[in-house]
Every structure is written in C-alpha cells, then in structure tokens.
Amino acid sequence: MNVERALLTAAAALVALAVIAAFAAPGAVAPPEPDRQPSYVEYTEMTVSPAAVAGDTATLEVTNYLTHDGGPARNVTVRTRAVDTDTGFVATSERVSLGTLTSTGEHETTSNLTVERDGGYRLETTVYENGSRVASGHRTVRGVGTLLPDYARSPVRFHEFDGGAIPTVRVGVSDAGEERTTLDVGAYVTNAGGESEPVRVEYVARQAESNLVADRATVDIADVASGRTVTPNATLDVPAGYNYYVDAVLWKDGVIIDTTTAAANLDPTRTISVNQTRASVGLDVGEFEGGTVRTPTTTSTASGGSPGFGVPVALAALGAVGLLARRWSA
CATH class of the missing domain: 2.60.40.10 (Immunoglobulins)
Structure with a gap:
C-alpha cells in the first residue's frame, strides 16, 4: 500500500509541474489555428x-x-x-x-x-x-x-495578279535568228509595305523537255521602295526552235525568298504551259554547245557571256537522247 501511495503521489506531482510549466511559458498554450480558406x-x-x-x-x-x-x-x-x-x-x-x-x-x-x-x-x-x-x-x-524562317522574311515579293490574267514574268523576243533567239524577260517585283530592301533577280531559261539550262542572267535591285513595284529586265540568248521555261528567282542576302515561272514557246509545232506535263521531242544537243552558262554577278544589269551549255552537260544530255531513241525504235 505504501508503494502504491508513493506512486500516486509522484504522478500527481508530475501533472502539477506540467500544468504550472504550461502556464508559465509565454505562448506555450496557443489558441487553435482557424481553418484555412480553400x-x-x-x-x-x-x-x-x-x-x-x-x-x-x-x-x-x-x-x-x-x-x-x-x-x-x-x-x-x-x-x-x-x-x-x-x-x-x-x-x-x-x-x-x-x-x-x-x-x-x-x-x-x-x-x-x-x-x-x-x-x-x-x-x-x-x-x-x-x-x-x-x-x-x-x-x-x-x-x-x-512558317517562314526569319532569314527569308521580306516584304519584297514577285507580284501576283488577281486571277492570273497578267503573268508575273513577261517574256518577249527581241531578236529572232535562224539558230539563236534573244529573249527579253522581266518580272514584276513589289514591296508590300515594309522598309526598302536591296534584292537580286535571277532569270534562268530551261529547255522544256530536257530541263537543260540554255542561259541565265541576274539583275541587282538596289532599292524597292515601300508600296512600289519595279520590273527589272534582262536578256537571255537561247537556241531557236525550242520551248523554254523561264524561271525568276528572287534573292536577299544569299537566300531565296520567292520564285515564279513563265513559259516561252519558240517551237511553232507545239506549245507548253507552266503546269503542262512534259512530252518527249527531238533535241539537237549540238545547238546547245560552245559556250558557258552565265553566272550571277553583282552588276545592276544582266550579266554578259556566251549562252549555251557546257560540254559535260551536253554529253549527258546526248546519252539521254540516245536512250529515248532506243525506246522509240524498240
């Protein structure tokens, strides 16, 4: 009994000390935290x-x-x-x-x-x-x-006419000889409203059925003012009697920003259009020999040089013509 009484007395003392300590220490007993608003x-x-x-x-x-x-x-x-x-x-x-x-x-x-x-x-x-x-x-x-890459963004573009009634690239004949024809080409280039920019137009004449390049020329445009249209002209000297696609390529700082194509019909027996399927014709590769293709320059007018294809290209084309001839004879 004495042992039990001693244990009860000690427990009561501990509880009393805990209560006194709780009230003695400031902030030891705080009011419950109110519910946090969701x-x-x-x-x-x-x-x-x-x-x-x-x-x-x-x-x-x-x-x-x-x-x-x-x-x-x-x-x-x-x-x-x-x-x-x-x-x-x-x-x-x-x-x-x-x-x-x-x-x-x-x-x-x-x-x-x-x-x-x-x-x-x-x-x-x-x-x-x-x-x-x-x-x-x-x-x-x-x-x-x-999405157009940043490096290719420019307000300058080839002008597209409503309904396509007027071609973007116009092609005329300035000199028609028995063996060679001089084409006068020009494209409509428009600044849609941005700052003026220098650009370069490259014209390329491709024989329609073979895609062989007959001639090319470049024209540098130092300034295309905002909202204005310019028509840079150049001449292309090509073998007579064939049909050609005339490609116009618009360059800015060495980057192509726009392209367009027109057709030039010099063969009186057949005509082509830009969207027409190609057909096989007799091609005299010899008429395209004896000159170098004109390369882009930095002048403000069409570059000079002798038109036509190089000998390696002519030999390759001759091989292609031989295969076509073998098919026709088979």
Whole structure:
C-alpha cells in the first residue's frame, strides 16, 4: 500500500509541474489555428504565336491564363509540353513556377517551346498546386512547316495578279535568228509595305523537255521602295526552235525568298504551259554547245557571256537522247 501511495503521489506531482510549466511559458498554450480558406485555381485560355523561326526549328510562344479565387494557392507550377500529332511523342516541355498566389483574379505565364518546323503539335498544359494536379487545358497547332524562317522574311515579293490574267514574268523576243533567239524577260517585283530592301533577280531559261539550262542572267535591285513595284529586265540568248521555261528567282542576302515561272514557246509545232506535263521531242544537243552558262554577278544589269551549255552537260544530255531513241525504235 505504501508503494502504491508513493506512486500516486509522484504522478500527481508530475501533472502539477506540467500544468504550472504550461502556464508559465509565454505562448506555450496557443489558441487553435482557424481553418484555412480553400483556394480555387482554374485554367481559362491558351494563346500561341511563333516567337522565332529557323530553318529546321520553330519556337512557339505559349501563354497560359489562370484564374485564382479563395485563399492562398501555395506552390503553383505550370507545365506545358508539345506532343507530335503524328507520332504521339513528347517533343519538348517546360515548367514555370508561380509561387504562392494570393491575389484573386487572372494570372498568366509564358513558355517558349522549340520544336521541329514540320507537321503539327498538341500543346498540353497542366497546373499543379503543392504537387497535385488542379487544372489542365490543351490546344492543337498545325502547319508548323509553313512558317517562314526569319532569314527569308521580306516584304519584297514577285507580284501576283488577281486571277492570273497578267503573268508575273513577261517574256518577249527581241531578236529572232535562224539558230539563236534573244529573249527579253522581266518580272514584276513589289514591296508590300515594309522598309526598302536591296534584292537580286535571277532569270534562268530551261529547255522544256530536257530541263537543260540554255542561259541565265541576274539583275541587282538596289532599292524597292515601300508600296512600289519595279520590273527589272534582262536578256537571255537561247537556241531557236525550242520551248523554254523561264524561271525568276528572287534573292536577299544569299537566300531565296520567292520564285515564279513563265513559259516561252519558240517551237511553232507545239506549245507548253507552266503546269503542262512534259512530252518527249527531238533535241539537237549540238545547238546547245560552245559556250558557258552565265553566272550571277553583282552588276545592276544582266550579266554578259556566251549562252549555251557546257560540254559535260551536253554529253549527258546526248546519252539521254540516245536512250529515248532506243525506246522509240524498240
């Protein structure tokens, strides 16, 4: 009995000391924390625009919009990823931290996703609060491959007439001889409204059935004023009696920014058009020998030189003609 009484006395003493210590230490006993107001985070919208376009890649600027209401939303992060619509593979992803959201209303965050400049992508966004998913959204973009690279952007282009009633490249004959014909060519080049830029136009005459280059010339344009159209002219000397495609190539700082093609019918027995299927004809390669193809120059007029094809090209074409002749005789 004495032992039990001693144990009870010691326990009572310990309880009394604990109570005294609790009240003696300031703040040792605090009132219970009131319930924290719940937070509400919703995903509302996504906007997408190209930020930068290179030759092989494109950087998409993805802006996500969120709305917050209620109490503070702690440790909010936004993950955006680009999924290839053809393969289903994740091309790239980016995570952005917004920290703690205290103010109610709309919040936005931007991610830059660099993807291959090809096909389409499904852009998926997931919002996390303290590591838990609370909202999500998505959007699909297509035709990424059609985005024009930054290095090829220019307000200067070949002018396209409504309905195609007027050809962009006009071709005339300035001198018609028995063996050679001089073509007078020109293209309509328009600055749609940007700053003035220097460009270069290259004209190439291709024999329609063989694609052999008969002649080429270049014209440098030092200035195309905003909203103005210029028509740089050049001459091409080609063998007579054949039909040709006249290609016009627009260059800026060594980069092709536009192309167009016209047809020149010099064969009285048949005609061609730009979209016409090629047909086999008798080709006298010898008429294309004896000269060098004119190469691009930096002069302001069409470059000079002797027209025609080089001997190696002529020999290759002669072999092709021999194969055609063997087929016809078979």
